Amino acid sequence: MAKGPKSIEIRTYQVGFGDCFLLSFIYGDKDNRHVLIDFGTTGLPGRTAKPSVHMPKIANHVLSVCGADGLTAVVATHRHADHINGFGTDGKTGKSGSIIASLKPKLVVQPWTEDPAARKDAKKATTGSPRSRKSFVAGLAAMNDVAGMIARIAKNPPPWMSASLQKELTFLGMDNIANKSAIENLIGMGRRKGAKAVFAHHGSQSGLDKLLPGVKVHVLGPPDLTQTEKIRKQRSRDPDQFWHLISGGSAVSGKNFLSTGFVAGSNGKNPKVPPSARWFRDRLERLNGQQLLEIVRTLDQQMNNTSLILLFEVFGKKLLFPGDAQIENWSYAFEDAPDAKKTQGLLAAVDVYKVGHHGSLNATPKQGLWERFSKRDKGLKTLLSTMPGKHGSSRSHTEVPRSTLLKELETRSALQNTMSLKISDKGDPCHVLRIKAS
Ligand SMILES: [Zn+2]
Numbered sequence: 001m002a003k004g005p006k007s008i009e010i011r012t013y014q015v016g017f018g019d020c021f022l023l024s025f026i027y028g029d030k031d032n033r034h035v036l037i038d039f040g041t042t043g044l045p046g047r048t049a050k051p052s053v054h055m056p057k058i059a060n061h062v063l064s065v066c067g068a069d070g071l072t073a074v075v076a077t078h079r080h081a082d083h084i085n086g087f088g089t090d091g092k093t094g095k096s097g098s099i100i101a102s103l104k105p106k107l108v109v110q111p112w113t114e115d116p117a118a119r120k121d122a123k124k125a126t127t128g129s130p131r132s133r134k135s136f137v138a139g140l141a142a143m144n145d146v147a148g149m150i151a152r153i154a155k156n157p158p159p160w161m162s163a164s165l166q167k168e169l170t171f172l173g174m175d176n177i178a179n180k181s182a183i184e185n186l187i188g189m190g191r192r193k194g195a196k197a198v199f200a201h202h203g204s205q206s207g208l209d210k211l212l213p214g215v216k217v218h219v220l221g222p223p224d225l226t227q228t229e230k231i232r233k234q235r236s237r238d239p240d241q242f243w244h245l246i247s248g249g250s251a252v253s254g255k256n257f258l259s260t261g262f263v264a265g266s267n268g269k270n271p272k273v274p275p276s277a278r279w280f281r282d283r284l285e286r287l288n289g290q291q292l293l294e295i296v297r298t299l300d301q302q303m304n305n306t307s308l309i310l311l312f313e314v315f316g317k318k319l320l321f322p323g324d325a326q327i328e329n330w331s332y333a334f335e336d337a338p339d340a341k342k343t344q345g346l347l348a349a350v351d352v353y354k355v356g357h358h359g360s361l362n363a364t365p366k367q368g369l370w371e372r373f374s375k376r377d378k379g380l381k382t383l384l385s386t387m388p389g390k391h392g393s394s395r396s397h398t399e400v401p402r403s404t405l406l407k408e409l410e411t412r413s414a415l416q417n418t419m420s421l422k423i424s425d426k427g428d429p430c431h432v433l434r435i436k437a438s
Contacts, residue, residue: 004214077323359401
């Protein structure tokens with residue numbers, strides 16, 4: 001068996017606002033191993049592009065690259081639609097998830113918060129105290145429901161709602177709703193005979209090392225609840241009663257609320273709102289725009305902080321894939337964790353950086369991360385998957401991608417940006433970065 005890869009290829013796919021990366025480890029002429037990191041979109045460039053047409057195209061390109069090798073692993077960094085809805089098999093993205101499943105990944109890696117056992121059997125908890133873990137995971141599910149309600153309010157906006165607010169609420173709401181089909185496919189691929197599912201946290205094994213000889217994968221995030229309460233505290237500071245629901249369901253009967261499987265607006269029809277959720281929906285409808293925005297933004301950030309952060313070490317090169325991790329997730333890795341010093345060393349030596357959260361400022365902490373990369377101006381390579389005009393606003397300096405960060409990336413690193421990829425029938429729908437073992 002090959003000792004280590006001779007070269008690697010990284011494909012950055014054009015999925016509009018979303019992420020999709022294919023890492024190919026080339027061991028020999030007939031031994032290539034492929035890892036797909038995320039596959040989702042919440043918006044495509046151009047007026048005519050449709051996810052139901054475009055996403056199968058991307059999946060088929062992945063298929064053509066992997067060929068008979070199949071997929072060694074699939075990584076889903078976190079539950080946001082723009083990272084996982086391509087795994088769906090229900091037709092919304094043209095059943096692109098079925099194409100990926102046909103590549104029979106041997107391993108599916110997700111953050112610990114996605115462990116289905118956490119919802120059913122707290123005793124099987126792999127991390128955290130069963131109680132805190134269960135309520136946290138249930139909280140994430142409740143967030144999906146609330147996001148759906150907010151998206152629905154924005155769909156039939158009250159007269160006072162401005163067009164820009166409606167746009168932002170719709171975008172954030174839709175990104176945070178549950179993607180049942182994609183989640184089921186991810187779980188199903190991990191449960192296939194001969195396959196394995198890993199739900200990882202900071203410092204845990206990803207399962208990738210065994211399948212990729214000569215490659216070491218460090219799981220830098222997310223921390224679990226025994227490691228930090230930070231990802232939890234962020235929301236308990238919020239005075240709104242909503243957060244009581246999230247933190248354990250005392251304000252509303254959380255159990256009834258969750259067990260209904262009610263996701264408002266997900267099918268565009270009039271869903272039956274269960275009585276336990278009705279008062280909550282009514283309450284949401286009475287909030288003003290700013291309050292709705294606060295809630296949905298906090299939901300969005302909370303979910304981003306469940307992102308896996310993976311650092312691949314291969315023939316001395318270090319490749320960093322942090323999903324959409326934001327500061328609370330990052331700061332555990334490089335500040336609070338017992339092995340923070342080691343992580344700082346790894347980050348300083350990064351050769352390839354997948355820009356966090358589509359180039360938003362809160363995902364590339366300047367001092368903790370960007371300024372730590374010692375290869376800035378010295379060959380650092382960066383990969384950015386983004387689409388302007390979807391997220392944030394330049395007026396509040398929150399536009400994605402953030403112009404100041406984009407300028408840094410362009411001037412201090414070799415940047416591959418999906419914004420330069422056209423959606424057309426001709427040519428490959430991706431950038432390719434090739435790195436050889438030296
Ligand atoms: Zn994202």
